[in-house]
Amino acid sequence: MTNRTTGNIPMTIEVKRRSAWGVLALVLAVGACGGSAEAGASDEANAEPGFQRIINVQVSPIQPTAFDEEIRLTGTVEANRDVIISAEEGGVIRELFVEKGRRVQAGQPIARIDDAVLAAQVEQARAQARLAEETWQRRKRLYEEDKVGSELAYLESKYSAEQATASLRSLEERLARTTIKAPIAGILEDRRVEVGTMVSPGTPVARVLQLTPVKVAAGVPERYTQDVRSGDSVSVRFAALGGDSYTGTISYVGSAVDPGNRTFPVEFTLPNRDEAIKPEMVASVAIRSRRVEDAIVVPQQALIRVEDGYVVFVAEDEGGQTIARRRTVDVGASQQNQVQIRSGLAAGERLIVVGQQQVAEGDRIRIVDGDS
DSSP: OOOEEEEEEEEEHHHHHHHHHHHHHHHHHHHHHHHHHHHHHHHTTOOTTTOOOOEEEEEEEEEEEEEEEEEEEEEEEEEEEEEEEEEESEEEEEOOOOOOTOEETTTEEEEEEEHHHHHHHHHHHHHHHHHHHHHHHHHHHHHSHHHOOHHHHHHHHHHHHHHHHHHHHHHHHHHHTTEEEEESSSEEEEOOTTTTTOOOOTTTEEEEEEEEEEEEEEEEEEGGTTTTTOOOOOEEOGGTTTTTTEEEEEEESSSSOOOOTTEEEEEEEEEEEESSOOOEEEEEEEEEEEEEEEEEEEEEEGEEEEEEEEEEEEEEETTEEEEEEEEEEEEEEEETTEEEESSSSSSOOOOEEEEEEOTTTOOEEOOSSSOO
């Protein structure tokens, strides 16, 4: 077999030469990389030993201010008065005078029970009472003026007249009760009977709510027993009403703790002239327990949670540099993203409020775009 050639060099020799050049290039490349890595390691080892990072932060000077300690609760709205009206006499409902949802006044008729039987009994009792009174008056004149008749007959006629009059008043009262009336002014929230319904004494007929004002009831945790008293100021917000704020005063503080949830009840009233607040609405309640003058108050986001409590960072000038220093703080009450600090901070210190999550004790910092 004849070998193919390239110029005067056989093909097999040319391939061998190319392979040798490739191996040589690979060795040189590896050697160069190794040299660069060693040089980088040498540069890092020779870096300046005193290097320290500088972190940009924002600070806020701590100034004492008045702080209202609040107890936050969830309450429920109740009608000022919520009355279930029941029938006082038995019979069939013959008339209904008010539709559901309508406003009623105290004493306004709501329904009427069939009164035919009682009306007849009243007429009979009235006639008996007139006869008894007439008999008494005649015997009285005969006995007292003419001395005719016995004392026993005299007394019998007297007591018979009184008994007949009392019986008449009783039946007249029963007849009046066949007309069912609203005991309070308010809204006829529910009507539980229709014309033709048979009722007996005690049967629920209607429900009337009085919504001006309304009551709010809430449960206070037992640890606040000494902090809540009748007369304390309360602010309330309703998410369903767009967060509008209402103010009130505690009118009732319960004396016993509920063993189920370890709370004691409180109640207060709120004005409700437009009746926008409805019973069973959920209310966000804040009770001002006390006012602290010259309190140290910080934004809630400045606090950092650690295993045994909370810490903050402050900026201090040391040796011409600004350094971050860690402070362990005792946290008190909070409201509207503001937290009272009982101990650990002093007035005049510069609290780090932006960048506190990135700094550590002793870090150099640069104060930017904030109060210094």
